[in-house]
Amino acid sequence: MNAMAGRTPVVLIVDDEKTNLRLLSEVLRGEAKVVLAKSGTQALDKAARERPDLILLDVVMPGLDGLQLIRLFRQRAETASIPVLFISGLDDVKQEVECFELGASDYILKPFNAPAVRARVRLHLQLARQRDMLERLAHIDPLTSLANRRKLDETLAQEWSLAAQERIPLSIAMIDVDYFKQFNDAYGHAAGDEALARVASVLESRTRECDCLARYGGEEFTLILPGTSSEQARLILERCRLAVMDLHIPSAKEAAYEWLTVSIGIAACLPERHQAPEYLMSAADELLYQAKQKGRNRTVAQNLK
Ligand SMILES: Nc1nc2c(ncn2[C@@H]2O[C@H](COP(=O)(O)OP(=O)(O)OP(=O)(O)O)[C@@H](O)[C@H]2O)c(=O)[nH]1
Incomplete structure (x- = not known):
């Protein structure tokens, strides 16, 4: 309605x-x-x-x-x-x-x-x-006003079956704020909340109308990019990553960069009906882990077969 x-x-x-x-x-x-x-x-x-x-x-x-x-x-x-x-x-x-x-x-x-x-x-x-x-309200995260996990799951299921039907690629990006525990420890939880809201807002401003940006939980965000290959998704998410740095939110002293940064894992595939979308989510999560391992503040993308 x-x-x-x-x-x-x-x-x-x-x-x-x-x-x-x-x-x-x-x-x-x-x-x-x-x-x-x-x-x-x-x-x-x-x-x-x-x-x-x-x-x-x-x-x-x-x-x-x-x-x-x-x-x-x-x-x-x-x-x-x-x-x-x-x-x-x-x-x-x-x-x-x-x-x-x-x-x-x-x-x-x-x-x-x-x-x-x-x-x-x-x-x-x-x-x-x-x-x-x-x-x-049932679909919104109160801190960031982004879609919440429930809405993310619903959208992913819809986009997955649409992409399988139309034989078009789908990309998922997992975006995680770097050294956020240390940020909270240094500046306090309220400053942490404010930083998350600002990161969410700048990410949203750099994504497209057709993408779904959600707060996955804690300091982690997920972006669903329908009809998008990993190469195209990488371009969009690199813009997101640079925009977060451009917020110039001072980072914790343990961080390698002066400003608060994010690490991003992107997985893309041609969805198949018999597969569950969680397969792509966990691949994106694994690539995010690699981005963290490689030094953070970077994007790692992969096209899955
Ligand atoms: N202020 C605030 N902090 C949050 C919120 N949700 C999660 N956190 C904090 O985010 C931190 C996440 O810490 P970790 O998972 O260790 O990750 P990290 O410190 O960012 O380290 P890396 O991801 O490895 O760079 C925890 O300290 C949580 O308490 C929130 O809504 N507000």
């Missing part, structure tokens, strides 16, 4: 009666951008295109009726989580229960009361907004 923070919500109204479409549009004036559909097929098309935040759905319609439609909405990934409020002329408990069992969020009887419909729409839009926010 759409994240609607800071924008006008979109409500799709589905009804075969023109009068009802007009009345409901009036009710929602000023509350939402209204999209209208006169039939089930039109509703499927507009729901996929407009990605509404809420659907008001008539139960009885010629062709695809409301009950068939909600089943189809629930089956399709792009509409599966959009709340559906039924508008029904039938005061029948059995039908009402069936609607809820199919995933309806509400059941409103016709003839409807305008202020009550408006209040219910407002409530469901607010619930949807809160759910979106929780969903986002």
Whole structure:
């Protein structure tokens, strides 16, 4: 579902009666951008295109009726989580229960009361907004605002199967701050936190829109680079490495460089469906270890067969 923070919500109204479409549009004036559909097929098309935040759905319609439609909405990934409020002329408990069992969020009887419909729409839009926010928070690392481990795992699984399907390469980079224990010991944990947030932000500014940068944990970050060979990934990550040095965060005295630095391991491959993406992750981790062994503040990349 759409994240609607800071924008006008979109409500799709589905009804075969023109009068009802007009009345409901009036009710929602000023509350939402209204999209209208006169039939089930039109509703499927507009729901996929407009990605509404809420659907008001008539139960009885010629062709695809409301009950068939909600089943189809629930089956399709792009509409599966959009709340559906039924508008029904039938005061029948059995039908009402069936609607809820199919995933309806509400059941409103016709003839409807305008202020009550408006209040219910407002409530469901607010619930949807809160759910979106929780969903986002569940995927964000609070210190750096980057994707967290959970989001990283989900994205990696998606990108892996997409790359396997399209026969394109995938690179993974593991990025680890050097001598960070000593940095904390020298400057304190709060300064360590601030340094991590600044490193995260500069890494993000040097990566592409299509890449996924995540905090893997502690002082370690992971970058997923879809459709990218190890040579291309190396260029991007060398820019990242130099940008971290350019922050000019003073390092601990044990470090070999004056400024805080990172070491990077990059592994790339042509993903296969039968392989698990963890294989590439552990290869990148091994290459990161090599970068540390070779003196830190460097990038080690490898194309796996
Ligand atoms: N300030 C701060 N420190 C953290 C955080 N997460 C992990 N650390 C610290 O990061 C340090 C990581 O230490 P090590 O794994 O020994 O790695 P290192 O000192 O960077 O050494 P090398 O990786 O070998 O260069 C530990 O001291 C952790 O306490 C965090 O969120 N904030």
